[in-house]
Amino acid sequence: MCATCGCGPTDHHHSHDHGHSLGNEQNTGKKIVTVEQDILQENNLLAQRNRGFFEGRNILSLNLVSSPGSGKTTLLERTLTDLKGQLEFAVIEGDQQTANDADRINATGTKVTQINTGKGCHLDAHMVLHAVQGMKLKPDSVLFIENVGNLVCPAMFDLGESERVVVISVTEGDDKPLKYPDMFHSSTLCIINKIDLLPYVNFKVEKAKEYARKINPNLEIIELSCTSGAGLETWYDWLKSKVLLPV
């Protein structure tokens, strides 16, 4: 059990090749600190295993985190379409229910695996390990992992990713970095999406950047719009620069 959100543990050790549906685990409320430490410790070990797998194959793995609806899947659809033939991609989609996002990714012709977390509000390293085992990922490729939409719990769960990318949209309010600091602290890049809507909302880009850098002075920030295409080239340049990094 995640002590922060009460979602289910990864009590899920049998080997299998089906998608995950976790939930209905008991919450007794006893020894909650110990339980959380144990779960995070186990998660961290598996995350290191994932990281070794990715590094050994020079796979750039990006964990996309955000609130629901900030535009993660749309950003992936644009990226996979615009960079088709330039980079090799695969995607893991995380949602509590449905394969809607996997269907959207599949329509771009990209290899995708959907994980359904049931009552769980985040992906964990164990789920990613299983997904990856069935995906036949190519070396020197890019793996996008779209996490469950939630700015809280995914921050605690290392998936073994190379980088964490937090996406916020201008309809969410510019103080999100201050309200959810763990997510911004643990990310390398912050994408501010939906800038086409700036004329209609009370979102101050400079304030959002100031708050984000107050939490994480090293955070890189890219403003873009998946709808208009503004700023996408900067995102693609960032992506390509990461892929070219030596292992």
Ligand SMILES: Nc1nc2c(ncn2[C@@H]2O[C@H](COP(=O)(O)OP(=O)(O)O)[C@@H](O)[C@H]2O)c(=O)[nH]1
């Ligand atoms: N106006 C505008 N809408 C966007 C933009 N990016 C995504 N959306 C819309 O935001 C909604 C949620 O997008 P989605 O990609 O499903 O978000 P996710 O839950 O983070 O994966 C959809 O209706 C998208 O069309 C953008 O740059 N501008």
Ligand SMILES: [Mg+2]
């Ligand atoms: Mg999505």
